[in-house]
Amino acid sequence: MKRRWLTVDLKSREVGETPVSPRQALHGGRWRTVRELLDRGAAAADPLGPENPLIITTGPFAGSSFSSANRLSIGFRSPMTGGVKESNSGGTLAYALGRLGIAGLTLLNGASSWVLIHISEDGLRFEDASPYLGRGVYETAGMLRERYPRASGIGLIGPVAEYGGLLAGFSMTDSDGVPGRLSARGGTGAVFAAKRVKAIVVEGGATPEFARSREFKQAMREYAAALMADDGVRRYTVVGTAGTADFENMLGGLPTRNFSKGRFADGENPLGGEVMRRTILERDGQGATEHACMPGCVIKCSNKFPDPNGRVIVSPLEYETLGVAGSNLCLQTLDEVAELNRLANDLGIDTIEFGAVLGVAMDAGLGEWGSLEFVRRVAAELRRGSQEGRRYAAGAARFGRAIGHGRVPTVRDQAMSAYDPRVVEGTGVTFMTSAQGADHTTGNVARLNPREKTIEELIELSFTAQVNMGLADALGLCAFGGSVNNVQKEKVMQAAGLAAGLETSAADFDRIGREVLAMELEFNRAVGLPDVMPLPDFMYREPLPPRNLTARVRPEDLAGFWDRLSERS
Secondary structure (H helix, E strand, C coil): CCEEEEEEECCCCEEEEEEECHHHHHCCHHHHHHHHHHHCCHHHCCCCCCCCCEEEECCCCCCCCCCCCCCEEEEEECCCCCCEEEEEECCCHHHHHHHCCEEEEEEECCCCCCEEEEEECCEEEEEECHHHCCCCHHHHHHHHHHHCCCEEEEEECCHHHHCCCCCECEEECCCCCCCCEEECCCCHHHHHHHCCEEEEEEECCCCCCCCCHHHHHHHHHHHHHHHHHCHHHHHHHHHHHHHHHHHHHHHCCCCECCCCECCCCCCCCCCCHHHHHHHHHHHCCCCEEEECCCCCCCCCEEEEEECCCCCEEECCCCHHHHHHCCHHHCCCCHHHHHHHHHHHHHHCECHHHHHHHHHHHHHCCCCCCCCHHHHHHHHHHHHHCCHHHHHHHCCHHHHHHHHCCCCCCEECCEECCCCCCCCCHHHHHHHHHCCCCCCHHHCCCCCCCCCCCCHHHHHHHHHHHHHHHHHHHHHCCCHHHHHHHCCCHHHHHHHHHHHHCCCCCHHHHHHHHHHHHHHHHHHHHHHCCCCCCCCCHHHHHCCECCCCECCCCCHHHHCCHHHHHHHCC
């Protein structure tokens, strides 16, 4: 496999190209983002300054049809947390880059005016992005598809990012060309805006030649078969991530009313996966209960949620949105959450952070619980970039401080995803220890009964989950293949080795995952950030109905958590 790395100086418009070795190809994704950030001294950079490097990377499978293995990693120093950030997404951009033999890009400095980066077989060029400024993401993506009909992948920021809103992400097109996939968290879009990069368009390319192509294709078929035979994966195909809303509602860990309750409905959750599946099937039309966000994926956990007339409102409508931006706000119907989701997508913002800041506002009496009109009003202010809109755009933690409201569900100033740590304790440990803050994607432990495990057992489960996700993110693999990946480590690494042209073993799985975590810890220590953070104070004081539990894991329980990296290396 022949791949190359592009280093782009946005100020001088110079583009450097270096070959990527087999070992570098294997150590892609999140591993490469943090390595580049460390090597370039990003811990000392102003997160919203042009000197903050922006690292965009694929994994070794990129450009192939290896199932759920075309995820994109974007790394930077986060303006939200102040620490390291790797914002990860599906969609088509990693696939498109892989088909051009590009392992990734480093964006340095800042452009003097807004630019679009166009990449094709003919190289990289800069184009004027001014025609796309101030427009919604859906309109802009349509303009870009019309301007570049051969585009195989498009990424862009929306209007909130343009004025530096920390809610903003980087939107990417899915396999249908819809810009509904986001590298959403940590202020991703604001960092693109600080560099004056509005969009990236990739055209052309072909399926790459892998080092041992015949054996790699066989491994690809075997992996797809293993996914389709796995009960956990099949569940994602049937109800998607929305099925987690049913489970967490039953468990009592579903964020409700700004994390003041853990159960939204005593019976069937009206915002859950079972209701969603029935609704999509009943409405028929353009809706779909199964959908692949990236080429080749056999899990198909995505969906297309239609209105009563069968027209798609949004794709996808996923668990984190249903939780933090649905039950957390006391919205009552899937249609209401779908409208919120579409508004957020058009603004190019993170639905988790958006839901959290709205929940804080409602909790403080600035809006009525369950009011879709309030959601629409805030979205309109965000679009205008008014003083009020910019206050919301700063995210839940800064908004809470600005209005003097203390019930804010964040860790490292980043909103919690849809798992209340008073009940979902293993994920709570991840929130407290991850260098990236309250982000379930760094190591989710979501399916334990509360108080089932000792604190030491929770620590071990969180650490293992974080190692596993470090590896998955380095290879560009989706978390939803974890029930296969984490059991068949040897086969996963053999497939990655076949793609990269290296001999690999199961030991490389844990080694790469641990290296990711160690480098991220090194980055945050260089910034001067603590290794462990507490949960919000109210979670230690307020019992969460219906389980009536308070948080029991405190920072002192996690002293020495990261010593495990050296113990097992």
